[in-house]
Amino acid sequence: MTTxxxxxxxxxxxxxxxxxAGIFEPIPMARTERQQEFYTLGDGEMLLNMGPQHPSTHxxxxxxxxxxxxxxxxxxxxxxxxxxxxxxxxxxxxxxxIISQLDPLEYISSLFCEWSPVMSFEKLLDVQVPRRAxxxxxxxxxxxxxxxxxxxxxxxxxxxxxxxxxxxxxxERDEIMEMLxxxxxxxxxxxxxxxxxxxxxxxxxFMSRLGDWMGRAGAQLEAGMGLLNENEIFVRRxxxxxxxxxxxxxxxxxTGPNLRASGVPFDIRRAHPYSVYPELEFDIPTRxxxxxxxxxxxxxxxxxxxxxxxxxxxxxxxDGPIMARLPRLLRPRPGRAYSAVEGPRGQYSCxxxxxxxxxxxxxxxxxxxxxxxxxxxxxxxxxxIADTMAIMASLDPVMGGVDK
Amino acid sequence: MDRAFRALIERTFGDLLTGPVRQRHDETEMRIRPxxxxxxVRTLHDDPALGFEYLGDLAGVDTGTxxxxxxxxxxxxxxxxxxxxxxxxxxxQPRIPSITFLWKGAEWxxxxxxxMFGLVFEGxxxxxxxxxxxxxxxxxxxxxxxxxxxxxxxxxxxVRPMEDAATPADAAAATVRRTATAR
Numbered sequence: 031m032t033t034x035x036x037x038x039x040x041x042x043x044x045x046x047x048x049x050x051a052g053i054f055e056p057i058p059m060a061r062t063e064r065q066q067e068f069y070t071l072g073d074g075e076m077l078l079n080m081g082p083q084h085p086s087t088h089x090x091x092x093x094x095x096x097x098x099x100x101x102x103x104x105x106x107x108x109x110x111x112x113x114x115x116x117x118x119x120x121x122x123x124x125x126x127x128i129i130s131q132l133d134p135l136e137y138i139s140s141l142f143c144e145w146s147p148v149m150s151f152e153k154l155l156d157v158q159v160p161r162r163a164x165x166x167x168x169x170x171x172x173x174x175x176x177x178x179x180x181x182x183x184x185x186x187x188x189x190x191x192x193x194x195x196x197x198x199x200x201x202e203r204d205e206i207m208e209m210l211x212x213x214x215x216x217x218x219x220x221x222x223x224x225x226x227x228x229x230x231x232x233x234x235x236f237m238s239r240l241g242d243w244m245g246r247a248g249a250q251l252e253a254g255m256g257l258l259n260e261n262e263i264f265v266r267r268x269x270x271x272x273x274x275x276x277x278x279x280x281x282x283x284x285t286g287p288n289l290r291a292s293g294v295p296f297d298i299r300r301a302h303p304y305s306v307y308p309e310l311e312f313d314i315p316t317r318x319x320x321x322x323x324x325x326x327x328x329x330x331x332x333x334x335x336x337x338x339x340x341x342x343x344x345x346x347x348x349d350g351p352i353m354a355r356l357p358r359l360l361r362p363r364p365g366r367a368y369s370a371v372e373g374p375r376g377q378y379s380c381x382x383x384x385x386x387x388x389x390x391x392x393x394x395x396x397x398x399x400x401x402x403x404x405x406x407x408x409x410x411x412x413x414x415i416a417d418t419m420a421i422m423a424s425l426d427p428v429m430g431g432v433d434k
Numbered sequence: 435m436d437r438a439f440r441a442l443i444e445r446t447f448g449d450l451l452t453g454p455v456r457q458r459h460d461e462t463e464m465r466i467r468p469x470x471x472x473x474x475v476r477t478l479h480d481d482p483a484l485g486f487e488y489l490g491d492l493a494g495v496d497t498g499t500x501x502x503x504x505x506x507x508x509x510x511x512x513x514x515x516x517x518x519x520x521x522x523x524x525x526x527q528p529r530i531p532s533i534t535f536l537w538k539g540a541e542w543x544x545x546x547x548x549x550m551f552g553l554v555f556e557g558x559x560x561x562x563x564x565x566x567x568x569x570x571x572x573x574x575x576x577x578x579x580x581x582x583x584x585x586x587x588x589x590x591x592x593v594r595p596m597e598d599a600a601t602p603a604d605a606a607a608a609t610v611r612r613t614a615t616a617r
Contacts, residue, residue, distance in 0.1 A: 061568070064560035110565040117550070118574055153459045283489050283539030296488065302460070302508065302515065368461055368506050368515050370490060381493050381504065392575075394493035394504075404542045433565060 068106050074098050080418070082111050088185065088422075089429020091403075095415065102410050102418060107403055112433035120393035125151055125225060125360045128393065133219035135397060136431040139178040141171050142373030143431070144223040146380040147393065149304065149369035151225045154362035154384050162350040163227035164306045169343040170210060170222065171371075172336040173240075177206040178374035179329045179336075180254065182426050186326060187258055189423040190267055198254040205243055212236040226354035232347075244344070247337060255330045268323040272409040272421035275320055282408065283401050286376025288425055291328045292320040298372040305371075310342050322424035329426075332374075361388050375399055375426055397431035436462065439512040442483070450474055452521055461515050468503070468520040468530040475518070475533050478507060485509045486516060489537045494547035496577045501528050501553055523553065532557035550575035 071077070081092040090111035096104040116135060120128045132147055133140040145167065152159060180203045184196030207217050212235040214222040222229050258264045274284070279292040289296055297314045299307045315331035317324040362384040370379035376398030385391040402425040409421050435457040443455050443464055450473070453465040466474050478486040490506035501523035507516045523530055532555035534541050544555040545564040552573040555561055563570060572579055 061562045062560045065562060110567070113565040115574060121575075280487055281536075281538050283537055283543075301510075302513065365458065366461075366463070366517070367459070368491070368517060370515075377490065379491050379506070381491060381506065383495065392493075392495050394491065394495075396491045396493075400542060400546075401539050404539060408538075 065106075068094075068096060068104055071096070072098075072103075075103055078415070082108075088427060089432070091429050091432070093406075093418070095418065097415060100414050102413055102415055105407050105410050105418070107406065109403075109433055112429050114434065116395060116434050117393055120390055120395075122389060124388055125362075125390065128390070129223065129225075130219075130221045132395070133221055134430055135395065135434060136373070136375070136378070136399070136428050137218060138181055138428050139174050139374050140218065140220050141167075141174045141222065142371055142378045143395075143397075144220070145171065145371045145373075146369050146378045147382065147395070148223045148225055149371065150367040150380045150382040151360070151362070151390075153367035153369060154365055154382060155225065155356070155360060157226045157354045157356065159227055159354055160351045161306065161348050162231075163352045163354075165343050165347050166228050166232060166352060167223060168305055168307065168310070169232075169340060169347075170213065170220075170228075172339045172343070173206050173210060175374045176251075176333050176336050177203045177210075179333050180206075180251075182329055182374075183254065183258065183326075186423045186426075187264065189419045190264060192258070192261075192264065195254065195257045198257060202251060202254055205239070209236055209239045209243065212239060224353060225360065226356045227352045231352050240340075240344070244337075244340065251333055251337070255333075259327070259330065265323060267420065268326060268424065269319075269321060271322040271417060272413070272424060273319070273321045274405065274409060278408065279320070282405055284376070284405060285398050285401070286372065286374070287328045287332060288325055288376065288402055288405070290315065291317045291324040293318040298370050298377055302370065304369070309346070310339050312339050322421060325424045325426075329374075359388055361386060370396075373398065375402065375428065375431070395434060397434065399427035399429070399431040400434075403427045403432050435459070436512045436514045439514060442511075443516075446477065446481070446484070447474065457514070460513060461517055462512070463517040463519065465519045465521045468523050471503075471505075471518075471520050471533065472531045472535070475505070475536055478509075478516070478518075479536055483511065485511055489533075489540060490515065492533075492540050492543040492547065494551040494553050494575070496551060496575065498577045500524055501551060503530055503547065503553065505533070528552055529554045529556055531555070534558050549573070552576065 075096055075098045078095045078097050079092065080095055082090045092108040094106045094108060095102055116131055119131050123131065128147065129144050132143045135143045180199040184199035187195035210220060211217040213230060213232055214220040274292045276293045279289050279294060293316060295314050295316045300314055312335045315328055315335065317328050364384055364386045366383050368379065368381045370377050378398065379396040381394040382390050383392040405425055406422050410418060413421065439462055440455045440457055443462065450466055450470050451464055452467055456463040478484050486507040486509040488508040490508050493504045495502040495504055503520045505518040507518065520530055530553060532544055534557060541558055541560055542564060544558045545561060547553045548555065548561050549563045549565055550573060
């Protein structure tokens with residue numbers, strides 16, 4: 031056997047190999063150490079392009095896989111297909127206008143994208159949000175969390191080849207979305223939170239839908255989860271897949287359910303309390319396995335906790351105004367503010383700088399999906415190609431948030 | 435605001451601080467030189483009295499005159515967010531040490547800051563553009579980036595004087611006004 035040759039990047043043979051592998055434009059030159067390492071092929075290795083239009087990429091994502099037979103050796107996600115430059119848009123918009131631009135970031139759980147920037151603007155302005163508004167935020171936020179986790183359940187099963195769960199979970203999600211549509215006026219991109227409160231008070235339609243749903247939600251959600259929780263095919267497929275240990279999770283800046291599934295009980299609702307969460311009773315579910323199954327089960331545990339929170343919100347909902355008194359044109363005094371909320375995917379945070387004008391000087395949006403997608407490159411090596419989507423989907427990234 | 439924590443930071447870092455430790459709402463803010471980032475971050479992470487093992491965010495900032503990199507950290511020892519500002523990165527030499535030796539997850543956030551501001555993080559082994567195409571030439575979140583889109587110049591869009599390449603004099607004035615009030 032001849033010694034394996036490692037073709038360099040200006041090697042025409044490699045260019046041809048890349049073209050055959052489905053990467054149509056040959057990669058010009060390695061810019062970094064890591065890129066050099068990735069695009070240098072070892073013996074028997076080849077590159078395979080997945081996406082940007084792949085049925086299970088959860089948005090528009092392209093992943094270049096380096097494979098050896100059926101095994102993934104390494105991968106390189108290529109982002110930016112959904113990049114809109116929200117931070118730049120925000121620097122050129124009025125504080126009120128920004129909120130509607132933030133919704134499409136994470137179109138599965140829009141309320142959380144609005145929440146952290148709104149909170150940081152309130153800090154810049156030193157506004158006290160009325161208690162009723164805070165309760166409404168928590169109530170609608172938790173509903174949105176359940177809707178998001180239900181969609182995760184369906185998607186995850188779909189990525190693993192099961193069709194039925196998404197039909198069940200979409201029915202659940204649709205009920206919640208109809209409810210939120212009744213109170214916010216939109217079914218997907220809510221544009222509901224305002225600086226100093228919320229856009230509209232809870233109305234009769236919302237309350238009657240919610241009351242109706244709460245009566246059967248517990249049993250209905252359990253039935254949906256039961257399709258997978260005790261499904262032997264699913265459990266054996268997901269167990270031990272993509273194990274993320276505690277130290278790596280912290281080193282990779284993981285947040286949310288993915289971090290808690292690795293045994294770190296970090297939830298911003300408790301670690302750095304905001305809104306009215308200190309007044310509410312709920313547990314932080316944690317699991318130690320750190321595999322795909324743990325990540326899935328942890329989200330299902332969170333759904334149960336969210337139901338508890340909604341129940342308490344309904345019982346403790348105070349009367350009063352839903353908006354603080356604020357001028358139309360907001361000019362916060364110069365300063366900086368940072369705020370973070372715990373969303374269904376992890377930490378959504380926002381860093382806002384004001385220079386005293388009606389537009390932020392700098393608005394930094396931090397999205398958990400971005401960092402979780404980075405994890406895929408760490409968890410994948412050694413697994414089969416078919417596991418790529420199984421692992422990626424268990425981390426639950428949403429490309430709208432990744433690409434901003 | 436955690437006053438005891440401010441004292442702890444002042445005691446621990448002393449000379450490394452380039453400005454007063456500021457506190458507002460639930461945030462504590464410290465300013466350091468960009469070259470000191472690895473040492474400071476290492477201490478924050480490893481010292482058991484501090485224990486900042488959770489990196490909340492990494493953001494690049496263009497103040498109009500120079501660059502900053504802003505880190506947000508969380509720890510059990512304080513209810514505040516800790517904001518570390520690496521201040522005064524010169525425009526013509528935008529270099530700062532990377533923190534990927536401690537938080538590998540910062541790699542993509544640094545790539546993003548490179549993509550948007552052209553900040554070069556020394557030690558990041560994958561510093562290339564992440565959102566924009568590789569052949570993109572400028573850095574869109576810099577204040578001297580000129581929006582090519584006419585819509586942004588309309589009064590409704592409200593373009594900032596600092597982004598208008600035709601009026602650098604205004605840019606300087608706006609910067610001075612901002613820094614005079616914000617610091």
